[in-house]
Amino acid sequence: MSFQIFHQKWYEKHLKLRKGKAKERLQHGHAHAEILFLQNVWYPAFRSFDHLHPEYEVSDFRDGTRFLDFAYIKYPLKLNIEIDGYGPHFSQASRTQFSDERIRQNHLVIDGWRILRFSYDDVTERPRMCEQIVQQFMSTWLDQHYTQRPSEAIIQQEVLRLALRSPQPIRPSDVSNYLNIHIETARRILRNLTQQNKLIPNGSGTLRVHSYVVNKANVDERVIL
Structure with a gap:
């Protein structure tokens, strides 16, 4: 080509x-x-x-x-x-x-x-x-x-950085594209951050969460950015 x-x-x-x-x-x-x-x-x-x-x-x-x-x-x-x-x-x-x-x-x-x-x-x-x-x-x-696998904590911090700087709620596809990881891995990271109360599901859906926002009451922006 x-x-x-x-x-x-x-x-x-x-x-x-x-x-x-x-x-x-x-x-x-x-x-x-x-x-x-x-x-x-x-x-x-x-x-x-x-x-x-x-x-x-x-x-x-x-x-x-x-x-x-x-x-x-x-x-x-x-x-x-x-x-x-x-x-x-x-x-x-x-x-x-x-x-x-x-x-x-x-x-x-x-x-x-x-x-x-x-x-x-x-x-x-x-x-x-x-x-x-x-x-x-x-x-x-x-x-x-790159041969050294980044720790989960480093990956989660990068996702929080993305969420803080995004003008709109982030979706699993945003994380997948940003980190070049599988979509299911992105969903798992977002769920883990939600369980830590660092992300909050966006919207009123209960069966499936499509996007997330940062829980600024529980995240120190100065440390992440």
Whole structure:
């Protein structure tokens, strides 16, 4: 299958999952530089877009939202990949914008994200070097961390983090997609958190719970976030 067909199917899949601002951002933000990175670097390196999300929405440190060029999420790894162009927008950035970008990156690191940044010039002129960097990172990080099964407590904390930052009640499918785990495993984790009184079933249904919200009376947001 050619890159163009592979990419189009992946893009359309994510487009169907987005709504509102997130969908609009994907339509306009996933542009030439990002597609070139996939074509020149990511696809040659892995021949797969599994666990890779374009224009991924995250909570902003100022209580808003921002979008990452790419997010690779395969629990426990959360990798942000940014493609930086050297153009008028970059060269004319104010001191405030310059500082804001650094603080934004610091908060991503505090929130558990790993970050790789590539210049547009390197993606265009030195794609093999970029490919090797991504492959080296994946090999080194996953060998050190992913082979170790995360504890139940760590997984539960990540689910609570997701629930606290979600603008709507979370569903088992949200947890399954976020942690890349089976839907039944996600349901079990949500039930366990409910039994601990850290999550509360949303709605009035009694036979089957479809979504959950955080019991803020029993969860310290400062510790989770």
